[in-house]
Amino acid sequence: MTGPVLSVEDLRVAIGKNPVVDGVSFSVAAGEIVSLVGESGCGKSMTAFSIMGLLPPVASVTGGSVILSGRQVNGLDAKALKALRGNEMSMIFQEPVASLNPLMPVGRQIAESLLVHRKLGRGEAQRQAIAMLEEVGIPEPALRAKQYPFELSGGMCQRVMIAMALITRPRLLIADEPTTALDVTIQAQILELMKRLRTETGTAILLITHDMGVVADIADRVAVMYAGRIAENAAVDDIFREQRHPYTRMLLSTIPRLDGSDAKSFLPTIKGTVPDIGHWPEGCRFSTRCPLMDGECRKTPLLVPAGADRDAACWHQDLIGGLI
Ligand SMILES: Nc1ncnc2c1ncn2[C@@H]1O[C@H](COP(=O)(O)OP(=O)(O)OP(=O)(O)O)[C@@H](O)[C@H]1O
Ligand SMILES: [Mg+2]
Secondary structure, three states: OOOOEEEEEEEEEEOOOOOEEEEEEEEEEOEEEEEEEEEOOOOOOOOOHHHHOOOOOOEEEEEEEEOOOEEEOOOOOHHHHHHHEEOOEEEEOOOOOHHHOOOOHHHHHHHHHHHHHHHHHHHHHHHHHHHHHHOOOOOOHHHOOOOOOHHHHHHHHHHHHHHHOOOOOOOOEEEEEEOOOOOHHHHHHHHHHHHHHHHHOEEEEEEOOOOHHEEEHHHOOOEEEOOOEEEEEHHHHHHOOOOHHHHHHHHHHHOOOOOOOHHHHHHHHHHOOOOOOOOOOOOOOHHHOOOOOOHHHHHHOOOEEOOOOOOEEEHHHHHHHHOO
């Protein structure tokens, strides 16, 4: 099939009257890893939950579409969504322990999707679950499979969640900070597993992370989010080489530059945090923190082409190179 596995078009989500996701568009092709980055509170998890049809009751989709393999999934009824989740699309949650069933051995929880969606027998499903536990780096997987979540460490529960998400080899995997709680060796192993999944299975991966090192290591494209909107969207090599939005420049200045120059000098000029929902400024939402702000920024910048195969939403794209 041609076309992207996931296409998000002008997605809008609100909590009460306040928008939290405000016209977000991006797509993820088969075998592609797109990273969604941005500071805390900018709407990354809300975007992910909307795709999965798992928004908390306080939030609702107010516009736009989520299209999975050519089929619109927002607006589907609960039964149809359930048939897709844990099957064609899976998510690794930011808070894994809360997402596991405390009353069921972890092996059975992993095997469950194979029983439901793949109609495998219990023995075969359990065998595959144990193999998956091994793949995510859990020692003595056959033994661990019989244990309950409370008998495992936080890092192990995280890996069980990852095993649950990967067991059906989904078309789309959303990973929301999947490796934050894990030590670096396990983190590297999980990232390798995701790379293998996209190569061998063609899974499209949307990876939400704060870690620009992880982005550089694994992502093909990056979508930078700020206060409910996409600020910039580009291939990973392009965005690390040159930024077309001052916010991206700020995010990337928090990691050491490979060329040895000191990009940190830009950081002191941008302070503060993402404004809370309901308190977003008029026009460009980054303007209150931006060293390039002028009268023009009172108008909302649209996401427009900013070079070959990249977009940015800034009135002063051409001045960013001059920022140090
Ligand atoms: N259950 C909720 N009730 C009310 N507001 C919420 C709820 N969940 C999130 N929000 C608000 O929605 C906004 C976007 O939250 P979201 O969780 O999508 O941010 P995020 O980009 O994933 O941040 P982080 O990097 O911290 O995970 C935030 O301002 C947050 O306070
Ligand atoms: Mg989040």
